[in-house]
Amino acid sequence: MTKRKYPLAIFAIISLAIVAVSAIIVAIFGINSSVEISGGSQIEITMSYEQDGVHYDGKQNTQNYVSEINKVLANHSASIDTYVVEDKLVDTYLIVRIAQKEIKNADSIKTEIATALSIDEARVSNVENLASYFSNRLILYIGLALLAVIAICFFTAWLRYGILAGVSMIFMVLHNFIISLALVFLTRIQFSMITLCTVVALTILSTFAFASILERNRENSKSSQYAELDSNEKMMLATKQNKWLLVFAIAVLAISLVFVFTPIKYVRLAGVTSLIALAVAAYSVVLMVPAIHGYLLEMAGTREKKKLSKNVEMKPEKTKTVSRKKKAEEPKEEPAKAEKIKSKTPSKTSKQRTAKTKK
């Protein structure tokens, strides 16, 4: 049996610790989610203005307005999540959305924003509450979709590689998804549809990677070249032989790093999330899951060996019964029998003596 480089207990402790810390942070601070997921608040500012009888849309002030509003909101422990510029008949408006539903001292925000932007207070609306479409039914749909994904993973892996591979595959999908989300909540990265899409995409791509390793393992198991290797060694070999996965991971890493350094918030968010999901996938696919799969195969192999070794000791029933009976009834007779047999069989020397005398 190959000694594993890292005991499974270490992996279990790491994963459980991440989930535990994440759960504590969510319990204390809640989830940092975007407006589209949990709703929030909205403020409308009229950007267009009249000067010397000429109507201006004021769009050139957008970045300046956003910057000043952010400073005001910071005093109320809030910040802008997204903003849009919209036209309404002849006027232009800046709609600012904040992820928090309740803002401290919301009544005074209107005045403070008007002062910061040097505009009339009438051009700034009150803080309005925003409810999102994200309902329990949608969460149910996403949950059902993930269950379907897990079922497909299990049955495909079972049909192709055996039930233990199916179990390993389920474990990997659940592990990657839960740990990736836990790290997102732990690091207070904003949870939005883009975050969810990135986590789901990279979780499923990790099944693609693990399936490549299982396929290689299956091929190696059929080959006589690797017959002497145990299940753990075969899994480790199959992982090493899939070097192209490293190239793929490096490509995803490079793309994620480029995303992280773009000035666009949504793209940056996708980049950070994909870095986290990639790290979890690499940890899972390279270290943890092959070790678990190898361990499961070992356990199955050990069980099989024990079954076989018990069978070797078992003698055919008649002989057993006879020998047991005889052993139970006449244990002392055996030495006597042996002596008898000995005396019946002529010794070599006496035979030789007989042959010699005949000559």
Add this chain to the structure above:
Amino acid sequence: MKSKKPTSSLLIAIFTVIISICAIFTFVPMKFGTTTYTGVWGNIGISSSVYGGLYAEYDIVGDANSSQVVNSMEKIKSLLGEQGYQSTNVFAVDNSKVRVEIGYPKTVTNSFSAAYSALSSIAVGSFEFRSSSGDDYVAVVGSKHVKEINVADYNGTTYLTIEFNDAGEEQFKSLCAASTTVYVYMGDNLQTSFSVSNLSNYSQIQLSVADYASAKDFYYKAMYGSLEIQLNGDTMEINTMSAPLGLGSNEGASVVLIELLVLIALLIVAGFVYMAVKFGIASLLLMPIMMLNAIISCWIFAGISMFEINVPSLISIILSLSIVFGGSICYMSRIAEEYKQGKTIDASIEAGTKKAKPALLVTSAVMIALFAVLAIITKGELASASLVLTIAGALNILTNVLLLPWFVNIYNRTNKEQGKPFRFVQGGENND
């Protein structure tokens, strides 16, 4: 000694020419007289999150609790998704107004009017069947009595089937007892009427419609008219808006789109450079195949109404490129491995292809199954992203199981040098 087979090389050359012509029609806008042809990719929808779009605000009529508002918003998003507006933003403002933001369904002209029309039909008013066109009537109300509405084609005729719930069935029975003519209303506007004599089944009604487009239009209006909340169409406002990417302008959003497209181009170039360094001529063989993939993808995206270019789908396109290149690297690596063991190039290609194909098939099939399930069950951005990755799985099979092995075989048969064009090394360390 290998015999030259010029027909094989000619096949690759013809393939490349055909692909190039298809690429021109797919990507290059052209003008024929007074008709402008924008190319297939001009028919791909772009979400409001990338390029801005239209928004509409509707006042909620009467009192509505937050659960009714959220359910109605979810229904609006779902129906707009069916119409091709996947990245819709729907909010309730102070529980008194509903705000809907959508992108343009295509980049061609009249996409503005298509989007405007989609938003207008949301506040069409309550969908009702009435027993009379006057003030005194028995009504079957969509929001209370309608269970399901379906559109189907049977033998060249389009039918709209409206199924009632238990209460609706009773109400419809009462309506039919009160009048033999049923009047269809959306809000207070009479749409049509039909006769209901000799009905045996009151649980549903089937209406024949002139064509599928009209049936679908009626279907969406009826669905919006059956929401749990009522929206006031008279005070509705529809206007243009910028992309909510944090740039505050469509010009800024165009910069985002260009940045992501440049990233896609750089990734393609990096992929080809890596293939050229590792596997030599294989990168050239891969080029027409990748062009074919781009053409097929464009045709599929333009053909499927549920697809929209948004940030998650653009990111999925980038991941898809990695998957297809990864598959090519996997395939060529297997051949290189066989050649390294001392086999001839012919034997290496045969053995490598035989070993790589099952792995690529199984892994791609799993990917297709998983992402297809997500694309079907989920909605919005997750559905768009899943659709892209489903297509990536299929293209992985097309590229690395069918076309690339075929091209590699063709090239090998016409090439006399052993592993050199593919930069394979026999024995010792390969170019790892």
